[in-house]
Each structure stands twice: as C-alpha cells, then as structure tokens.
Amino acid sequence: MKIKTIMFLIICSMWLVACNSTKETTTTIEIQELINFEEEKPDTLLLISDAKDIKIIEKTFKKAREFGEVDNNIVPQYKFKLSDGEYYLWIDHTKTGTIANVNSRNMFYNILATEKFKEAINYQGQ
Template sequence: MKIKTILFLIICSMWLVACNSNEETTKTIEIQELINFEEEKSDTLQLISDAKDIKIIEKTFKKAREFGEVDNKVVPQYKIKLNDDEYYLWIDNTYTGTIANVNSRNMFYNIYTTEEFKKAINYQEQQK
C-alpha cells in the first residue's frame, strides 16, 4: 500500500511540474512598423517565433525602468504585441529605447537596446 501511495504522489508531482512549466509561454511576437499612433505601415508585419529571439525581447521588456509620464507627440517606430499586451517602441542607433503600453501611452519606460535586441526585432536604422 505504501508503494502505491508514494508512486501516486510522485506522478502527481510530475504532473504539476509539467503543467506549471507551460504557463505564459510566448509562441510568437508581432511587430508592426507605424505611420502614426493608429496607422500601421502596410507589408511590415513581422512574426517573431524563434525561441531565442522571443527570450531576448521578453527579457528586455521585463528589465524596463519607469521613466515617468510624458505628453508625447513623437510617433513610435513600432507596435509590438507581446502576449496579451501591446506596446509602442521608440528606438534609434543608441543603446536606449523607450516603450509605452498602448493602453497608457503617456507612461514611458526606458529599455536597454542591445545589438542582440535590435537583431531579434530586425531593426534597421532609418536613413534620413
């Protein structure tokens, strides 16, 4: 009887671990170039599905530091859909960028835009 109980507990534990490890796994990230806050550039949608790139993007967003509330009129280059949230992204050739949640676009967060991050989102420096 003890062996059955121990075996049952081991199986239940393994099942719980397997269920928890699949939580909030991002399968794809959508990135769209923008014309203005409401209008997207046609034919610029990217679907990022590479696990390494997704991890880099998620890590960058998780490390974002609150900058504060700003009345901003500058159009972001991108809109990024990450899980159930959408963000605006302002980025250039420096190592800092800015993100804001689409639902509260005046609250800014600074991010560190490494070369690895720029490569993950296929960033191309804009020619002036």
C-alpha cells in the same frame, strides 16, 4: 480532523495546478511599423517565432525601467504584440529605447537596446 487535512491538500493541489496552467509561453511576437499611433505601415508585419529572439525581446521588456509620465506626440516606430499586452517602441542608433503600453501611452519605460535586441527585432537603423 483527517477530512479537513485531506480537503486542504486537495485545494492546495488544485491551486498549484491552476497557477502553473496560467503561465503562457510566447510562441510568436508581432512587430508592426507605424505611420502614426493608430495606423500601421502596410506590408511591414514581422512575426518573430525563434525562441531565442523571443527570450531576448521579453527579457528586454521585463527589465524596462520606469521613466515617468510624458505628454508625447512623437510617433513610435513600432508596435509590439507580446503575450502580456501591446507596446509602442521608440528606438534609434543609441543603446537605449523607450516603450509604452498601448493602453497608457504617456507612461514611458526605458529599455537597453542592445545589439542582440536590435537583431532580434530586425531593426534596420532608420
């Protein structure tokens, strides 16, 4: 009985260590302006490494609300590379924006495009 308890504790400890080590901390977010879905604008790569800006961007993306599936041909302004994947972003002068995962670009999510978010991504209001 004692050996089973010890083995159980060892397995639980290893599992906890494995779970903690898989949590990534983002050190850089890449943002690229786009010409179309597959082509990036030259010389527009922006690397965000400020921890405060990264937190604002990640929080905005995590709070995204599913909008639904839409057949879309409108080219997004940006492509983001975050630790959990790549996303397209459609944004304008309003307080909302839309994102879609690059791998499922017809499933849309609405975001709250606050001034802090726009500053974090260096949005110039095109």
